[in-house]
Amino acid sequence: MAGKNRDSPPWTVPFLSLYFTLFTPRWNTMSASTPSVSLDVFRTLHRIHRQLTDLQEQLDRGPRHVSAGQSSIKHREEELAKLREKTKSMRVAADQKQLQLKGIEEKIKDFRRKLNAAASNREYQILKDQIAADEMAKSVLEDEIIEALEQVDQFQPKISGSEAALAATRDKAAKTQAEVQKQQPLLRADIERLTAELRRYESELPATVRETYQRRARQKGEDALAPVVDECCGGCNQQVPINVQAEIRLGHPTFCKTCGRLLYLPEA
Numbered sequence: 001m002a003g004k005n006r007d008s009p010p011w012t013v014p015f016l017s018l019y020f021t022l023f024t025p026r027w028n029t030m031s032a033s034t035p036s037v038s039l040d041v042f043r044t045l046h047r048i049h050r051q052l053t054d055l056q057e058q059l060d061r062g063p064r065h066v067s068a069g070q071s072s073i074k075h076r077e078e079e080l081a082k083l084r085e086k087t088k089s090m091r092v093a094a095d096q097k098q099l100q101l102k103g104i105e106e107k108i109k110d111f112r113r114k115l116n117a118a119a120s121n122r123e124y125q126i127l128k129d130q131i132a133a134d135e136m137a138k139s140v141l142e143d144e145i146i147e148a149l150e151q152v153d154q155f156q157p158k159i160s161g162s163e164a165a166l167a168a169t170r171d172k173a174a175k176t177q178a179e180v181q182k183q184q185p186l187l188r189a190d191i192e193r194l195t196a197e198l199r200r201y202e203s204e205l206p207a208t209v210r211e212t213y214q215r216r217a218r219q220k221g222e223d224a225l226a227p228v229v230d231e232c233c234g235g236c237n238q239q240v241p242i243n244v245q246a247e248i249r250l251g252h253p254t255f256c257k258t259c260g261r262l263l264y265l266p267e268a
Protein backbone atom coordinates (compact mmCIF):
# COMPACT_ATOMS: atom_id res chain seq x y z
CA MET A 1 0.00 0.00 0.00
CA ALA A 2 2.74 2.42 0.95
CA GLY A 3 4.64 1.57 -2.20
CA LYS A 4 1.77 2.43 -4.50
CA ASN A 5 0.93 5.97 -5.57
CA ARG A 6 4.03 7.24 -3.90
CA ASP A 7 3.80 10.51 -5.79
CA SER A 8 0.48 12.01 -4.85
CA PRO A 9 -0.65 11.34 -1.23
CA PRO A 10 2.62 12.15 0.61
CA TRP A 11 2.85 15.43 -1.26
CA THR A 12 -0.66 16.59 -0.61
CA VAL A 13 -0.14 17.64 2.98
CA PRO A 14 3.13 19.54 2.54
CA PHE A 15 1.70 21.27 -0.51
CA LEU A 16 -1.40 22.40 1.39
CA SER A 17 0.76 23.52 4.28
CA LEU A 18 2.83 25.65 1.96
CA TYR A 19 -0.32 27.04 0.38
CA PHE A 20 -1.79 28.03 3.74
CA THR A 21 1.51 29.34 5.04
CA LEU A 22 1.67 31.70 2.07
CA PHE A 23 -1.83 32.92 2.75
CA THR A 24 -1.74 33.14 6.53
CA PRO A 25 -1.20 36.93 6.64
CA ARG A 26 -4.90 37.24 5.74
CA TRP A 27 -5.64 35.54 9.02
CA ASN A 28 -3.52 37.87 11.03
CA THR A 29 -1.72 35.14 12.97
CA MET A 30 1.13 36.43 15.01
CA SER A 31 3.19 33.25 14.73
CA ALA A 32 6.17 34.76 13.01
CA SER A 33 6.75 37.64 15.40
CA THR A 34 5.07 36.72 18.67
CA PRO A 35 5.70 34.06 21.29
CA SER A 36 3.01 31.47 21.90
CA VAL A 37 0.57 31.85 24.79
CA SER A 38 -0.78 29.08 27.00
CA LEU A 39 -4.16 27.97 25.62
CA ASP A 40 -5.58 28.34 29.12
CA VAL A 41 -4.96 32.10 28.97
CA PHE A 42 -7.40 32.55 26.04
CA ARG A 43 -10.01 30.28 27.61
CA THR A 44 -9.70 32.04 30.96
CA LEU A 45 -9.89 35.47 29.35
CA HIS A 46 -13.14 34.53 27.64
CA ARG A 47 -14.55 32.94 30.80
CA ILE A 48 -13.77 36.10 32.82
CA HIS A 49 -15.30 38.28 30.10
CA ARG A 50 -18.50 36.22 30.19
CA GLN A 51 -18.65 36.43 33.98
CA LEU A 52 -18.12 40.18 33.79
CA THR A 53 -20.94 40.51 31.25
CA ASP A 54 -23.23 38.55 33.54
CA LEU A 55 -22.27 40.58 36.62
CA GLN A 56 -22.66 43.86 34.72
CA GLU A 57 -26.13 42.77 33.58
CA GLN A 58 -27.09 41.94 37.16
CA LEU A 59 -25.73 45.31 38.27
CA ASP A 60 -27.74 47.15 35.59
CA ARG A 61 -30.88 45.13 36.32
CA GLY A 62 -30.98 46.24 39.98
CA PRO A 63 -31.90 49.92 39.43
CA ARG A 64 -34.34 48.89 36.66
CA HIS A 65 -36.16 46.60 39.12
CA VAL A 66 -36.26 49.37 41.75
CA SER A 67 -37.63 51.82 39.21
CA ALA A 68 -40.23 49.30 37.99
CA GLY A 69 -41.35 48.87 41.64
CA GLN A 70 -41.75 52.64 42.00
CA SER A 71 -43.82 52.76 38.79
CA SER A 72 -46.08 49.97 40.08
CA ILE A 73 -46.62 51.87 43.34
CA LYS A 74 -47.48 55.04 41.42
CA HIS A 75 -49.91 53.11 39.22
CA ARG A 76 -51.63 51.53 42.26
CA GLU A 77 -51.81 54.90 44.03
CA GLU A 78 -53.48 56.50 41.03
CA GLU A 79 -55.91 53.60 40.76
CA LEU A 80 -56.85 53.92 44.44
CA ALA A 81 -57.16 57.71 44.21
CA LYS A 82 -59.58 57.33 41.28
CA LEU A 83 -61.72 54.82 43.19
CA ARG A 84 -61.79 57.10 46.26
CA GLU A 85 -62.70 60.07 44.10
CA LYS A 86 -65.53 58.10 42.53
CA THR A 87 -66.88 56.99 45.96
CA LYS A 88 -66.69 60.58 47.15
CA SER A 89 -68.73 61.87 44.21
CA MET A 90 -71.26 59.04 44.73
CA ARG A 91 -71.60 60.05 48.42
CA VAL A 92 -71.98 63.72 47.49
CA ALA A 93 -74.74 62.79 44.99
CA ALA A 94 -76.54 60.72 47.68
CA ASP A 95 -76.23 63.60 50.20
CA GLN A 96 -77.70 66.04 47.67
CA LYS A 97 -80.66 63.74 47.09
CA GLN A 98 -81.21 63.54 50.86
CA LEU A 99 -81.23 67.34 51.05
CA GLN A 100 -83.73 67.43 48.19
CA LEU A 101 -85.84 64.86 50.07
CA LYS A 102 -85.85 67.02 53.21
CA GLY A 103 -86.97 69.98 51.09
CA ILE A 104 -89.88 67.99 49.61
CA GLU A 105 -90.90 66.69 53.06
CA GLU A 106 -90.96 70.27 54.37
CA LYS A 107 -93.03 71.32 51.38
CA ILE A 108 -95.53 68.46 51.97
CA LYS A 109 -95.83 69.41 55.67
CA ASP A 110 -96.47 73.02 54.67
CA PHE A 111 -99.15 71.95 52.15
CA ARG A 112 -100.86 69.79 54.79
CA ARG A 113 -100.98 72.75 57.19
CA LYS A 114 -102.49 74.90 54.40
CA LEU A 115 -104.90 72.11 53.52
CA ASN A 116 -106.43 72.32 56.99
CA ALA A 117 -106.91 76.04 56.54
CA ALA A 118 -108.20 75.88 52.93
CA ALA A 119 -110.81 78.52 52.25
CA SER A 120 -112.44 76.86 49.24
CA ASN A 121 -112.97 73.49 47.62
CA ARG A 122 -110.88 74.62 44.66
CA GLU A 123 -107.95 75.66 46.87
CA TYR A 124 -108.33 72.40 48.81
CA GLN A 125 -108.20 70.37 45.57
CA ILE A 126 -105.13 72.24 44.24
CA LEU A 127 -103.29 71.59 47.53
CA LYS A 128 -104.36 67.92 47.45
CA ASP A 129 -102.96 67.61 43.89
CA GLN A 130 -99.69 69.30 44.87
CA ILE A 131 -99.30 67.00 47.88
CA ALA A 132 -99.94 63.94 45.68
CA ALA A 133 -97.36 65.14 43.12
CA ASP A 134 -94.78 65.80 45.84
CA GLU A 135 -95.46 62.45 47.52
CA MET A 136 -94.75 60.84 44.15
CA ALA A 137 -91.49 62.83 43.75
CA LYS A 138 -90.57 61.91 47.35
CA SER A 139 -91.08 58.22 46.64
CA VAL A 140 -88.92 58.36 43.50
CA LEU A 141 -86.20 60.24 45.39
CA GLU A 142 -86.26 57.72 48.26
CA ASP A 143 -85.71 54.89 45.77
CA GLU A 144 -82.85 56.81 44.17
CA ILE A 145 -81.23 57.42 47.58
CA ILE A 146 -81.41 53.71 48.47
CA GLU A 147 -79.88 52.85 45.11
CA ALA A 148 -77.10 55.46 45.50
CA LEU A 149 -76.20 54.20 49.00
CA GLU A 150 -76.19 50.61 47.74
CA GLN A 151 -73.76 51.65 44.99
CA VAL A 152 -71.48 53.25 47.58
CA ASP A 153 -71.59 50.01 49.63
CA GLN A 154 -70.88 47.88 46.57
CA PHE A 155 -67.93 50.07 45.75
CA GLN A 156 -66.30 49.58 49.15
CA PRO A 157 -64.76 46.13 48.40
CA LYS A 158 -63.11 47.59 45.28
CA ILE A 159 -61.43 50.21 47.47
CA SER A 160 -60.37 47.61 50.05
CA GLY A 161 -58.95 45.45 47.25
CA SER A 162 -57.09 48.39 45.77
CA GLU A 163 -55.69 49.34 49.21
CA ALA A 164 -54.48 45.77 49.78
CA ALA A 165 -52.89 45.68 46.31
CA LEU A 166 -51.12 48.97 47.00
CA ALA A 167 -49.80 47.69 50.35
CA ALA A 168 -48.55 44.47 48.70
CA THR A 169 -46.90 46.44 45.88
CA ARG A 170 -45.19 48.77 48.38
CA ASP A 171 -44.01 45.77 50.37
CA LYS A 172 -42.60 44.03 47.30
CA ALA A 173 -40.88 47.22 46.08
CA ALA A 174 -39.29 47.76 49.51
CA LYS A 175 -37.98 44.18 49.51
CA THR A 176 -36.61 44.59 45.97
CA GLN A 177 -34.92 47.85 46.95
CA ALA A 178 -33.35 46.29 50.04
CA GLU A 179 -32.14 43.31 48.01
CA VAL A 180 -30.67 45.56 45.32
CA GLN A 181 -28.97 47.75 47.94
CA LYS A 182 -27.47 44.59 49.48
CA GLN A 183 -26.39 43.11 46.13
CA GLN A 184 -24.93 46.19 44.39
CA PRO A 185 -21.76 46.49 46.53
CA LEU A 186 -21.19 42.71 46.30
CA LEU A 187 -21.55 42.79 42.53
CA ARG A 188 -19.23 45.80 42.28
CA ALA A 189 -16.63 44.01 44.42
CA ASP A 190 -16.90 40.91 42.19
CA ILE A 191 -16.51 43.05 39.07
CA GLU A 192 -13.46 44.77 40.55
CA ARG A 193 -11.88 41.45 41.53
CA LEU A 194 -12.55 39.86 38.13
CA THR A 195 -11.31 42.92 36.26
CA ALA A 196 -8.02 42.71 38.17
CA GLU A 197 -7.86 39.00 37.30
CA LEU A 198 -8.60 39.86 33.66
CA ARG A 199 -5.72 42.36 33.59
CA ARG A 200 -3.35 39.73 35.03
CA TYR A 201 -4.26 37.27 32.25
CA GLU A 202 -4.17 40.00 29.59
CA SER A 203 -0.59 40.79 30.62
CA GLU A 204 0.32 37.29 29.39
CA LEU A 205 -0.64 38.26 25.83
CA PRO A 206 2.20 39.56 23.66
CA ALA A 207 2.17 43.37 23.62
CA THR A 208 1.55 43.51 19.86
CA VAL A 209 -1.68 41.50 20.22
CA ARG A 210 -2.77 42.95 23.53
CA GLU A 211 -3.44 46.42 22.21
CA THR A 212 -5.71 45.23 19.37
CA TYR A 213 -7.49 42.77 21.64
CA GLN A 214 -8.01 45.34 24.42
CA ARG A 215 -9.41 47.87 21.98
CA ARG A 216 -11.94 45.29 20.80
CA ALA A 217 -12.65 44.18 24.37
CA ARG A 218 -13.47 47.77 25.33
CA GLN A 219 -15.95 47.97 22.44
CA LYS A 220 -17.37 44.45 22.42
CA GLY A 221 -16.66 42.93 25.85
CA GLU A 222 -16.92 39.16 25.71
CA ASP A 223 -17.33 39.31 21.91
CA ALA A 224 -13.65 40.21 21.65
CA LEU A 225 -12.96 36.46 21.81
CA ALA A 226 -14.50 33.33 20.30
CA PRO A 227 -13.81 29.62 20.53
CA VAL A 228 -13.25 27.59 17.38
CA VAL A 229 -16.30 25.33 17.19
CA ASP A 230 -16.52 22.58 14.54
CA GLU A 231 -13.67 24.25 12.65
CA CYS A 232 -15.56 27.56 12.54
CA CYS A 233 -15.30 30.84 14.43
CA GLY A 234 -17.77 30.55 17.32
CA GLY A 235 -18.63 34.23 16.85
CA CYS A 236 -19.38 34.58 13.13
CA ASN A 237 -19.41 30.91 11.98
CA GLN A 238 -16.78 31.61 9.33
CA GLN A 239 -14.69 28.50 8.63
CA VAL A 240 -11.18 28.56 10.10
CA PRO A 241 -8.62 26.93 7.77
CA ILE A 242 -6.86 23.86 9.14
CA ASN A 243 -3.42 25.48 9.18
CA VAL A 244 -4.82 28.44 11.11
CA GLN A 245 -6.36 26.02 13.56
CA ALA A 246 -2.90 24.51 13.96
CA GLU A 247 -1.49 27.96 14.75
CA ILE A 248 -4.21 28.49 17.30
CA ARG A 249 -3.48 25.09 18.81
CA LEU A 250 0.14 26.16 19.22
CA GLY A 251 -1.01 29.20 21.17
CA HIS A 252 -0.25 31.77 18.49
CA PRO A 253 -2.72 34.61 18.95
CA THR A 254 -5.02 34.73 15.91
CA PHE A 255 -7.88 37.09 15.12
CA CYS A 256 -10.83 35.95 13.01
CA LYS A 257 -10.44 37.59 9.62
CA THR A 258 -14.19 38.15 9.36
CA CYS A 259 -15.29 39.39 12.77
CA GLY A 260 -11.97 40.25 14.41
CA ARG A 261 -12.50 38.04 17.47
CA LEU A 262 -9.42 36.56 19.10
CA LEU A 263 -9.80 32.83 18.44
CA TYR A 264 -9.01 30.00 20.84
CA LEU A 265 -9.57 26.28 21.16
CA PRO A 266 -12.09 25.21 23.76
CA GLU A 267 -11.12 22.34 26.04
CA ALA A 268 -11.72 19.00 24.38
Ligand SMILES: [Zn+2]
Nearest residue numbers: 233236256259
Ligand atom coordinates in the same frame (compact mmCIF):
# COMPACT_ATOMS: atom_id res chain seq x y z
ZN1 LIG B 1 -15.38 35.30 13.39
